[in-house]
Amino acid sequence: MSSNSSPTSRPVKTTGLHVGEIVPGVKKVDPILIADQVTRTFGGLQAVNVEHLEVPRNAITALIGPNGAGKTTLFNLLTGFDKPNTGTWNFDGKSLGGVPAFKVARMGQVRTFQLTKALGLLTVLENMKLGATGQTGEGIFSSLVKPLWRKQEEDLEVKAMDLLRRFKLDTKRDDYAASLSGGQRKLLEMARALMSDPKLVMLDEPMAGVNPALTQSLLDHILALKDEGMTVLFVEHDMQMVRHIADWVVVMAEGRVVAEGPPDTVMEDPAVIDAYLGSHQDVDLGVVTGRIAGEDSAAAEELLAEIEDERLAAGAEPEEERK
Numbered sequence: 001m002s003s004n005s006s007p008t009s010r011p012v013k014t015t016g017l018h019v020g021e022i023v024p025g026v027k028k029v030d031p032i033l034i035a036d037q038v039t040r041t042f043g044g045l046q047a048v049n050v051e052h053l054e055v056p057r058n059a060i061t062a063l064i065g066p067n068g069a070g071k072t073t074l075f076n077l078l079t080g081f082d083k084p085n086t087g088t089w090n091f092d093g094k095s096l097g098g099v100p101a102f103k104v105a106r107m108g109q110v111r112t113f114q115l116t117k118a119l120g121l122l123t124v125l126e127n128m129k130l131g132a133t134g135q136t137g138e139g140i141f142s143s144l145v146k147p148l149w150r151k152q153e154e155d156l157e158v159k160a161m162d163l164l165r166r167f168k169l170d171t172k173r174d175d176y177a178a179s180l181s182g183g184q185r186k187l188l189e190m191a192r193a194l195m196s197d198p199k200l201v202m203l204d205e206p207m208a209g210v211n212p213a214l215t216q217s218l219l220d221h222i223l224a225l226k227d228e229g230m231t232v233l234f235v236e237h238d239m240q241m242v243r244h245i246a247d248w249v250v251v252m253a254e255g256r257v258v259a260e261g262p263p264d265t266v267m268e269d270p271a272v273i274d275a276y277l278g279s280h281q282d283v284d285l286g287v288v289t290g291r292i293a294g295e296d297s298a299a300a301e302e303l304l305a306e307i308e309d310e311r312l313a314a315g316a317e318p319e320e321e322r323k
C-alpha cells in the first residue's frame with residue numbers, strides 16, 4: 001500500500017464505505033466490527049444502547065458526541081474491559097462477547113491506554129514490552145525453555161526499538177514514562193498498542209493534552225496506520241481533527257448512535273448539531289435554539305458562529321440565505 005501521509009500531502013479520504021441510504025446503523029461494504037443490541041446500564045442510567053453499528057475496515061472512524069454520551073463505555077465493552085447487559089459483536093468474523101481483554105488484544109483489536117501512575121514508574125522500553133501479546137514466555141512450559149524465551153526477549157526489544165524510532169522516542173527508552181510530555185505520552189500509548197500487530201486500533205482521545213508542535217506528527221502517525229492496512233476507531237472532542245482525518249464519523253448521544261456518515265455531511269445533520277450543542281454546557285440551549293426568550297450570551301454567540309463555520313466549511317449555504 002502506498003504511503004502518502006507526509007505532512008505536506010493529505011491522503012484522499014476513503015469513500016464508498018457504506019451500502020444504501022446513510023442512517024444510523026447503516027451496513028458497511030467491508031465491516032471489521034459489527035455490534036448488535038449492545039446495552040450497558042449503571043444503576044438506573046442507560047450509558048450505552050447501540051442497536052447496530054458497523055465499523056468499516058481499513059478506514060479511520062471517529063466516535064464523537066457530548067460528555068456522557070457513552071463513548072468510553074462503548075470502547076470498554078468492545079474491548080472486553082467491561083461487560084454489557086445485553087448484546088453481541090463480531091470482530092473480523094469472530095464473536096467477541098464475553099472474551100476477556102487480553103484475548104481481544106491477541107485477536108488483533110487493541111485500544112490505547114492513558115499512562116496510569118503505575119505505568120509511569122516503568123521505563124519507556126518496559127512500557128513497550130508490556131504492549132506485546134502472544135509471548136512465548138507467558139506459557140509455563142515455554143518459560144522452562146530458556147533459550148527460546150531469551151530469543152523472544154531480544155526480538156521483542158528489536159521490535160520495540162523500531163517502533164520507538166518511528167515515534168521519535170528511541171532516545172527516551174530508559175526514561176520513566178512519567179517524565180514524558182503530554183504529547184510524547186500519546187505517542188508512547190500508540191507505539192505500545194502497535195507492539196501486538198493489531199488489525200483494529202482504538203484510540204481514546206489521541207489529541208487530548210497534546211501541544212500544537214506534536215499535533216501534526218500524531219495526525220500523520222494515525223494516517224500512516226491506515227496506509228499500513230490497519231483500521232482505526234477513535235474517540236475525540238476536537239472537531240477539527242475529526243474533519244481532517246476521519247473517513248467516517250459516528251455520533252453518539254445518550255448512549256445511542258444518533259447519526260453517522262462522512263465527516264463533511266454528518267456535521268450538517270440536525271441530530272449532530274443537537275448532540276454537539278449538548279456538549280456546550282455553559283450555553284443556554286433554549287435561547288440559542290429560539291425556544292425561550294432571552295439574550296444570547298457571548299458563549300452562545302461563539303457556539304453559533306462555530307456551527308455556521310462548520311456548515312460553510314462543509315459547503316452549505318450561509319444561514320441568512322437559507323431563510
Ligand SMILES: Nc1ncnc2c1ncn2[C@@H]1O[C@H](COP(=O)(O)OP(=O)(O)OP(=O)(O)O)[C@@H](O)[C@H]1O
Nearest residue numbers: 042045046047065066067068069070071072073074
Ligand atoms: N463505572 C461507572 N459507574 C457509574 N456510571 C458510569 C460509569 N461509567 C460511566 N458512567 C456513566 O455513563 C455515562 C456515559 O459515560 P461515558 O464515560 O461512557 O461517556 P463519554 O461519552 O465517554 O463521555 P466523555 O466524553 O465525557 O468522556 C455517563 O453518564 C457516566 O456518568
